[in-house]
Amino acid sequence: MIANKARITTRDLIMLAGVGVAAMWLLYQATLQAQYQWNWQAIPQYLLRLDEKSGRWVPGLILQGVLVTLRLSIWSTAIALFIGTVMGLFRISCSRYRQMIGTGYVEIIRNIPVLVWVFIFYYFIGDRLLPAIGISRSTFTDEGPLSGILRLLVAEPSQVSIFISGALALGVYEGAYITEITRAGIQSIDKGQWEASSGLGFTRIQQLRYVIFPQALRRVMPPLAGQFISTIKDSAIVSIISIQELTFQGMELMAATFLTFEVWITILAIYFVICLTCSLLVERFELHLKKESRPWQAN
Known part of the structure; x- marks a missing residue:
């Protein structure tokens, strides 16, 4: 039996309209009670602004925070993938x-x-470990070629040590969830695959490398992509250690x-757009994996 495709009904539209009206009413009441004066004209300059010296458009404070959030999420996910893969194999x-x-x-x-983990890591590990290996706030404050690379890939030179602490803390934390994703993906492979390769x-090691892991990778990619979205949202927590993210x-x-x-x-809308875009990309990726795993069903 072929399942009917989901479609939007009149009831769905009524419910959506009701939720929208309720949200607008609550927002109106909140601003009315506070006698709030809206000033949306001031927001665009914090997204993009015209630099008077160079005459070029440069990121404003909010857009700078977006860039730091994306860098932090990417580095944290890379760290979490490494730790999660190793611990998943363990x-x-x-x-x-x-x-x-x-x-x-x-x-x-x-x-x-x-x-609590971010505080523990920053004050008891990052604040002691990084200076011990020669990384401090003053290490990257020069204006040489290294500072330009750091600005592009990590953060402002004066923020690098704090950024590293935040990325490591978030990466170690998210790595625990990736560990379980990796473990579940490997254990989901039929035992017959182990027996045949044996x-x-x-x-x-050869079983994992050539037989098990390639099959498990296809199954864990969608939840790993979802974990990246979760990392983007969780990155907001490192603002407590003064990382200049969104x-x-x-x-x-x-x-x-x-x-x-x-x-x-504005910040809520930016987080929503970033996470929704990633979710749509993940959905398309899952459909692509399904088509590849069942090529005989393709037209």
Whole structure:
């Protein structure tokens, strides 16, 4: 039996209109009670502004925060992928010792609030570990070629040490969830695949590399992409250690201009657009994987 395609009904439109009206009414009441004066004309200059010296358009405070958020999310996801892959392999290892390490890592991280973890990592690990290996706030303050690369790939030179601390904290935290995604993906492969590859004389490493992992990768890619979206949203928490990402810039801007509603509605819209775009890309990617896994169904 072929399932009917989902379609929008009159009832759906009525419900959507009702939710929209309720949201607008609540917003109107909030601004009415506060006697709030809207000033949307001030927001565009914090997205893009004209530099008087160079005569070029440059990112404003909000757009600068967006760029830092994206860099932070990408670096955190890269760290989380490395840690999650290693710990996921530990979780399914034949070694009891490695299983204990992988399980202990997951249980510790998943049962600590992310806010507490960021504080612990920053004050007790990042604030001590980075200076110990020669990375401090003054390390990258020169104006040489390295500073331009840092601005492009990481953050402002004076913010690099804090950025590294935040990226590591977020990467280690998100890595616990990627560990479980990796473990579940590998364990979802039929045992017959293990037995067949073992019968061909493959070692366990060869089994993982040539047989199991390529099949598991196809299954874990969609949840990994979803975890990247979650990392974008979770990156807002590192604003508490003064990383100048989107949420931090919003708080600074609100304190300076008192444009409370305008600033936070703009930031909400930016987060929504970024996450929705990533979600749509993930959806298209999942459809692409399904078509590749069932080529005989293609027209």
